[in-house]
Amino acid sequence: MKIRTLEQLMALEQELCAARDRKPCVRVCGGTGCRARGSEDVLARFQTQLREVGWAEAVDLKFTGCHGLCERGPLVSLTSPEVFYQGVEADDVPAIVAETLVRGVVIERLLAHDPMTGQRVRREQELPFYRRQQRVVLRFNGVIDPTDIREYIALGGYRTLGVVLTRLTPEEVIEIIERSGLRGRGGAGFPTGKKWRLARAAPGARKYVICNGDEGDPGAFMDRSVLEGNPHSVIEGMIIGAYAVGATRGIIYVREEYPLAVRTLQIALAQAREYGFLGEAIFDSAFSFDLEIVRGAGAFVAGEETALIAAVEGRVSEPRQRPPYPVQRGVWGYPTVINNVETWANIPIILERGPEWFARLGTATSKGTKIFSLVGKVANTGLVEIPMGMTLRDLVEEIGGGALPPREIKAVQIGGPSGGCLPKALFDLPIDYESLTEAGAMMGSGGLIVMDDRTCMVDVARYFMDFLRDESCGKCLPCREGTHRMYELLTAMCEGRATDADLELLEELAQVVKETSLCGLGQTAPNPVLTTLRYFRSEYEAHIRQKRCPAGVCKALIRYVINAERCTGCVACVQPCPQQAISGQLKQPHLIDPERCIKCGICHEVCQFGAVEIV
Amino acid sequence: MTKLYINGIEVEIEQGASLLEAAQQLGIEIPTLCFHPGLSAYGACRLCVVELGDGRLVSACTYPAQEGLRVRTHSPRVRRARRMLIELLLSICPSSKRLQDLAAEHQVERVRFAVRDERCILCGLCVRMCAEQMMAHAIGFVNRGYRRRITTPFDLRSDACRRCGGCLYICPVCEVRCQGVGAPSAVCGSCTPPAPTCPPVYEDLACYMGATGECGTCVRGPRTPDSHSPTVAGRREKV
Numbered sequence: 019m020k021i022r023t024l025e026q027l028m029a030l031e032q033e034l035c036a037a038r039d040r041k042p043c044v045r046v047c048g049g050t051g052c053r054a055r056g057s058e059d060v061l062a063r064f065q066t067q068l069r070e071v072g073w074a075e076a077v078d079l080k081f082t083g084c085h086g087l088c089e090r091g092p093l094v095s096l097t098s099p100e101v102f103y104q105g106v107e108a109d110d111v112p113a114i115v116a117e118t119l120v121r122g123v124v125i126e127r128l129l130a131h132d133p134m135t136g137q138r139v140r141r142e143q144e145l146p147f148y149r150r151q152q153r154v155v156l157r158f159n160g161v162i163d164p165t166d167i168r169e170y171i172a173l174g175g176y177r178t179l180g181v182v183l184t185r186l187t188p189e190e191v192i193e194i195i196e197r198s199g200l201r202g203r204g205g206a207g208f209p210t211g212k213k214w215r216l217a218r219a220a221p222g223a224r225k226y227v228i229c230n231g232d233e234g235d236p237g238a239f240m241d242r243s244v245l246e247g248n249p250h251s252v253i254e255g256m257i258i259g260a261y262a263v264g265a266t267r268g269i270i271y272v273r274e275e276y277p278l279a280v281r282t283l284q285i286a287l288a289q290a291r292e293y294g295f296l297g298e299a300i301f302d303s304a305f306s307f308d309l310e311i312v313r314g315a316g317a318f319v320a321g322e323e324t325a326l327i328a329a330v331e332g333r334v335s336e337p338r339q340r341p342p343y344p345v346q347r348g349v350w351g352y353p354t355v356i357n358n359v360e361t362w363a364n365i366p367i368i369l370e371r372g373p374e375w376f377a378r379l380g381t382a383t384s385k386g387t388k389i390f391s392l393v394g395k396v397a398n399t400g401l402v403e404i405p406m407g408m409t410l411r412d413l414v415e416e417i418g419g420g421a422l423p424p425r426e427i428k429a430v431q432i433g434g435p436s437g438g439c440l441p442k443a444l445f446d447l448p449i450d451y452e453s454l455t456e457a458g459a460m461m462g463s464g465g466l467i468v469m470d471d472r473t474c475m476v477d478v479a480r481y482f483m484d485f486l487r488d489e490s491c492g493k494c495l496p497c498r499e500g501t502h503r504m505y506e507l508l509t510a511m512c513e514g515r516a517t518d519a520d521l522e523l524l525e526e527l528a529q530v531v532k533e534t535s536l537c538g539l540g541q542t543a544p545n546p547v548l549t550t551l552r553y554f555r556s557e558y559e560a561h562i563r564q565k566r567c568p569a570g571v572c573k574a575l576i577r578y579v580i581n582a583e584r585c586t587g588c589v590a591c592v593q594p595c596p597q598q599a600i601s602g603q604l605k606q607p608h609l610i611d612p613e614r615c616i617k618c619g620i621c622h623e624v625c626q627f628g629a630v631e632i633v
Numbered sequence: 634m635t636k637l638y639i640n641g642i643e644v645e646i647e648q649g650a651s652l653l654e655a656a657q658q659l660g661i662e663i664p665t666l667c668f669h670p671g672l673s674a675y676g677a678c679r680l681c682v683v684e685l686g687d688g689r690l691v692s693a694c695t696y697p698a699q700e701g702l703r704v705r706t707h708s709p710r711v712r713r714a715r716r717m718l719i720e721l722l723l724s725i726c727p728s729s730k731r732l733q734d735l736a737a738e739h740q741v742e743r744v745r746f747a748v749r750d751e752r753c754i755l756c757g758l759c760v761r762m763c764a765e766q767m768m769a770h771a772i773g774f775v776n777r778g779y780r781r782r783i784t785t786p787f788d789l790r791s792d793a794c795r796r797c798g799g800c801l802y803i804c805p806v807c808e809v810r811c812q813g814v815g816a817p818s819a820v821c822g823s824c825t826p827p828a829p830t831c832p833p834v835y836e837d838l839a840c841y842m843g844a845t846g847e848c849g850t851c852v853r854g855p856r857t858p859d860s861h862s863p864t865v866a867g868r869r870e871k872v
Contacts, residue, residue, distance in 0.1 A: 492778050496718060499779075536679070
């Protein structure tokens with residue numbers, strides 16, 4: 019069915035919307051986190067169970083994108099009665115169908131706890147995790163079935179595209195995006211409207227728009243969740259962007275490591291073509307545009323735009339000098355606009371609700387919302403979307419629910435490997451581009467790793483440097499050799515072999531790598547080192563001067579000993595020790611043989627009495 | 634023509650020229666290593682970094698001259714950065730004469746990193762030489778990051794390689810890399826100055842690399858005047 023006019027689309031929207039409200043709806047989370055916890059089994063069980071009670075047609079069962087609260091998955095939400103279940107297993111499904119769906123009775127044990135009050139709550143919105151969020155880009159995530167374009171249309175999808183193509187000129191679209199103050203969500207925060215204007219003005223026989231879906235930060239899954247949960251918002255944004263800059267072709271660059279996102283996109287593209295949103299003369303206008311998927315094969319550096327262009331062209335993904343910028347010379351030499359997944363997904367809603375509405379969200383210089391993947395040593399890990407300007411404290415303590423007791427939060431690593439570690443003392447910092455950059459970190463694409471007091475900051479810096487020396491393309495000397503040398507110096511510190519001169523050298527080297535590297539990867543690679551040096555210098559000094567790891571992490575600098583006064587002689591630690599390093603008899607204090615001990619920490623974990631101590 | 638200022642001096646240069654060319658026009662010397670006028674600019678060694686008016690350090694060999702740009706070629710930041718880069722280079726190629734000279738020029742007096750003698754700084758001159766001047770594309774980079782190295786596809790002796798020796802000729806650091814006949818490396822295993830030995834014997838072969846030793850001329854060295862095969866006098870003997 020080809021949609022040719024806006025009226026035709028509106029009629030379809032109304033029809034779908036009406037059909038949608040008639041049935042009770044069951045939404046099983048099909049995000050990667052919930053799938054890993056068995057939500058596919060839950061879905062299958064729902065299908066058989068609904069057939070058994072004869073409700074297969076009466077209930078609208080959906081496998082949606084990520085709901086957000088990955089920590090408690092698999093998640094299931096119902097519309098009638100409105101209830102939100104967490105930690106659902108396949109065996110819970112018969113009860114949900116029989117009790118909740120058929121009889122309308124809520125199953126208490128599957129409800130989520132409000133950590134503040136300790137009460138069980140029925141709706142998502144009652145949880146602080148959801149209450150403090152502002153879901154703009156993610157508004158349909160967890161609501162619609164991403165494999166069905168009609169779900170998106172029913173909620174007003176592609177209507178904005180129709181309005182843009184029939185009523186606005188490209189210049190007007192660019193002006194609206196400029197007025198909204200939208201800045202790139204990939205990390206650097208370049209104003210999107212300005213980028214489009216430059217691309218529109220650039221001479222070229224044809225132009226390209228590209229969606230950068232090469233999300234490679236450890237622990238980050240924002241772009242993946244958008245692509246998996248609501249691919250049409252990205253596609254609609256790209257079509258509008260293409261119209262604005264005068265592009266006729268578009269490319270969605272997705273990591274090969276995201277098979278679900280690739281599959282969802284393939285389905286979405288086919289459906290968008292079928293409905294006439296891609297192809298020749300879209301909405302009977304003079305504008306034609308089509309999209310293709312390019313799958314990236316596993317290089318972190320391919321997220322850098324010039325490296326991404328090289329990868330799209332079939333070359334090794336290595337960055338080159340800018341200028342010329344991609345808006346001047348991009349794919350195959352043609353002007354190219356490269357925006358991040360989240361940036362594209364913001365476009366339709368800005369045009370739908372107006373630039374003034376968007377500009378009211380956020381701070382003076384950072385508008386709108388930002389998606390973060392909240393991971394690490396925090397109670398509620400998951401996908402969150404917050405208005406810019408929220409403090410780190412609100413994000414970590416309220417939405418994230420704070421540390422897992424008895425531990426305390428010590429720092430957050432924000433912005434991925436190129437970002438920085440910010441200490442608890444800076445938690446009142448508002449989350450916007452300028453504040454984070456000033457503090458030595460960066461917005462990045464939205465990875466947020468929370469660390470507790472059992473995290474060694476030298477070890478963290480070493481971990482990120484190990485990642486970066488491996489992911490550096492190796493083209494330029496400071497990045498290739500500099501990250502490797504920084505890793506060596508940090509390793510020496512973690513092993514107690516370093517001197518004060520090494521610390522000085524590390525600092526000097528980090529500065530030069532930052533200043534002289536060819537691309538963004540190298541220029542930001544020293545950030546983990548520089549920020550930990552800035553905020554946690556005492557930890558470095560403890561490693562170097564006292565040969566001590568304050569957090570008790572660096573194996574070469576710690577020993578496990580048994581506190582004879584606390585040890586009850588329960589022998590619980592004797593059996594799990596892989597080295598048979600623990601000797602002792604029942605009801606007698608045990609002893610660890612330091613010669614045999616490999617410092618794996620299992621005894622520390624199994625001891626119920628806190629008798630195994632790290633010194 | 635583009636007008637810009639280098640170290641405060643006004644210079645006009647044609648559109649599309651690099652900052653390095655503009656500096657050269659003024660006679661300002663900027664150290665380079667991965668740059669060669671006969672090859673495309675690559676911007677990998679970063680030795681030619683210069684400071685722009687906005688405080689950024691960029692490589693002069695790849696950065697295009699822009700109208701009104703202000704460039705400083707020897708600011709304290711630039712010199713400090715260059716010294717660190719040379720120290721890094723020396724730590725992987727300590728025996729290179731070229732790098733030692735650079736170190737002396739820039740007062741780099743010590744190497745504080747653990748030295749690894751790799752005899753390759755991955756400047757990519759050989760790869761570009763092979764591709765752009767010899768049209769062979771016989772060698773290239775493999776792996777990334779700290780595992781990056783230069784070799785032939787699958788580490789096998791490549792048919793695309795004509796043993797021209799261009800890679801050895803252009804290499805700034807591997808003067809001492811000679812591994813002799815039957816070297817284990819797939820990339821030209823030796824570092825002999827590339828003057829042909831074979832043409833006097835087989836005019837069409839020019840096999841002074843790789844296949845060396847097959848006819849024996851180069852290996853045995855100069856013959857006696859009564860020998861039936863002609864030789865080139867004064868050749869360095871290599872066995």
